[in-house]
Amino acid sequence: MSTPDVVIVGGGIGGLSTAFALSRLGLRVRVLEQAKQFGEVGAGIQLAPNCTRILEDYGLLDEVKARGVVPDRMVMRDAVDGSELTSLDLRDLEREYGFPYLVIHRSDLHALFLEACREAGVELLTEQRVVSYTQDAGKAGAATQAGAVHEANIVIAADGLHSVARTLFTDDRPVSSAYVAYRGTVPIAEVDRPVDLSEVVVYVGPRCHFVHYGLRGGDLLNQVAVFESPKAVAGLDDWGTPDELDTAFAATCDFVQDRLPHMWRDKWWRMYDRDPIGTWVDGRIALLGDAAHPPLQYMAQGAIMAIEDGWVLAEHVRRLRDADGVVDWAGALAAYEAVRPEHCRRVVLTARVWGELWHLDGIRRAQRNVLLRERAVGDYSFTDWVYGPTALFPADEPPMFEPIPLASADRVSAGPA
Numbered sequence: 001m002s003t004p005d006v007v008i009v010g011g012g013i014g015g016l017s018t019a020f021a022l023s024r025l026g027l028r029v030r031v032l033e034q035a036k037q038f039g040e041v042g043a044g045i046q047l048a049p050n051c052t053r054i055l056e057d058y059g060l061l062d063e064v065k066a067r068g069v070v071p072d073r074m075v076m077r078d079a080v081d082g083s084e085l086t087s088l089d090l091r092d093l094e095r096e097y098g099f100p101y102l103v104i105h106r107s108d109l110h111a112l113f114l115e116a117c118r119e120a121g122v123e124l125l126t127e128q129r130v131v132s133y134t135q136d137a138g139k140a141g142a143a144t145q146a147g148a149v150h151e152a153n154i155v156i157a158a159d160g161l162h163s164v165a166r167t168l169f170t171d172d173r174p175v176s177s178a179y180v181a182y183r184g185t186v187p188i189a190e191v192d193r194p195v196d197l198s199e200v201v202v203y204v205g206p207r208c209h210f211v212h213y214g215l216r217g218g219d220l221l222n223q224v225a226v227f228e229s230p231k232a233v234a235g236l237d238d239w240g241t242p243d244e245l246d247t248a249f250a251a252t253c254d255f256v257q258d259r260l261p262h263m264w265r266d267k268w269w270r271m272y273d274r275d276p277i278g279t280w281v282d283g284r285i286a287l288l289g290d291a292a293h294p295p296l297q298y299m300a301q302g303a304i305m306a307i308e309d310g311w312v313l314a315e316h317v318r319r320l321r322d323a324d325g326v327v328d329w330a331g332a333l334a335a336y337e338a339v340r341p342e343h344c345r346r347v348v349l350t351a352r353v354w355g356e357l358w359h360l361d362g363i364r365r366a367q368r369n370v371l372l373r374e375r376a377v378g379d380y381s382f383t384d385w386v387y388g389p390t391a392l393f394p395a396d397e398p399p400m401f402e403p404i405p406l407a408s409a410d411r412v413s414a415g416p417a
Ligand SMILES: Cc1cc2nc3c(=O)[nH]c(=O)nc-3n(C[C@H](O)[C@H](O)[C@H](O)COP(=O)(O)OP(=O)(O)OC[C@H]3O[C@@H](n4cnc5c(N)ncnc54)[C@H](O)[C@@H]3O)c2cc1C
Pocket: 009, 010, 011, 012, 013, 014, 015, 032, 033, 034, 035, 044, 045, 046, 047, 128, 129, 130, 131, 158, 159, 160, 161, 162, 163, 164, 181, 224, 269, 288, 289, 290, 291, 294, 295, 297, 300, 301, 302, 303, 304, 305, 306
């Protein structure tokens, strides 16, 4: 094997999309994946305009659309009474941002990146568990459990939530949210109630929420049920078990309760994120994707941030490559680190607060509902900072929105003074 330009550790959506972005510049890229096969576990994934804009640039958007569903509306409902709280008109949103909002099975998206990597000549190696990293002035290396060292100009660690590479930067641990996600995809023919597949729907309730949308051209219904585990809150190890699922949704409306038997009950995902860190580059080694910024999933931006990371890095490599094809690697990594950590910090922290808002109970739930019902459908002031074009430089990062205090709902309900 000849020495590649770039070694990427981890063949998830972050690693593969970055491998594709770099290989289409003509670079030699090697991906090291620990599993026996490349693949994704899980169900659906939502892709907002800040991602579909990049997929279009990659020439992959038409294929993603063909394999996924482009819904008309995103609707938030109260999980207890089923009433509508707010919505996004996704056709209007597409006009606003220039690119669609779509949903796709994550294994379909992963497979598409895998095919694109194969066609672009990326070296894709499996059963390569990376256990340590090396570097000197000229090269970086990823050393596997089997004793091989894979060297390149730079090593990108896209090795997920439990990243080995992250230990080069911090001794932090994943932060448990005490929430757990159940997933379940069912053939639409087996769904006993009418479900509008032109909508992405989230039912938000006290300490729980439920999401559904169509997949694979509407052949499948994707469902996600998320709740706070009392056993996790009590500090027990055995948390998130199926008995907790049913109890957590006991106070929700009939529609949500009817869907619970159709969740996969033999596998669940405990939900962790990590506190943001501002340093992702150590010499010739850089973190990317969940290794750098694992979020809670409430903003549906985790995989998107990973895809954006790879696009930003590749754009800087393109910019900092001379006529002979020699890349200023230190410059490209510095430019990447100058812009991405701040954006991802905002997403990770906003996702935590957004999740809290979804899960409110009592008076705070009522205040939230008043404020959400007040919001105009075409008001994009809360999404511009995230759905707009991905910033390449810090000065391009859009301003954050102004949060609305929950207590201001009391003024709304009381009417004009
Ligand atoms: C319930 C739920 C819903 C979500 N919904 C959305 C959504 O709608 N939209 C969205 O954008 N995001 C969503 N996310 C987040 C998204 O799934 C993740 O942020 C994203 O998959 C991270 O991709 P990654 O490639 O960085 O990491 P991973 O997908 O974790 O990939 C890491 C890869 O590295 C490999 N690896 C790990 N360690 C090593 C090692 N030492 N050596 C070699 N290989 C290694 C792993 O086997 C894996 O293949 C959701 C997450 C959850 C839990």
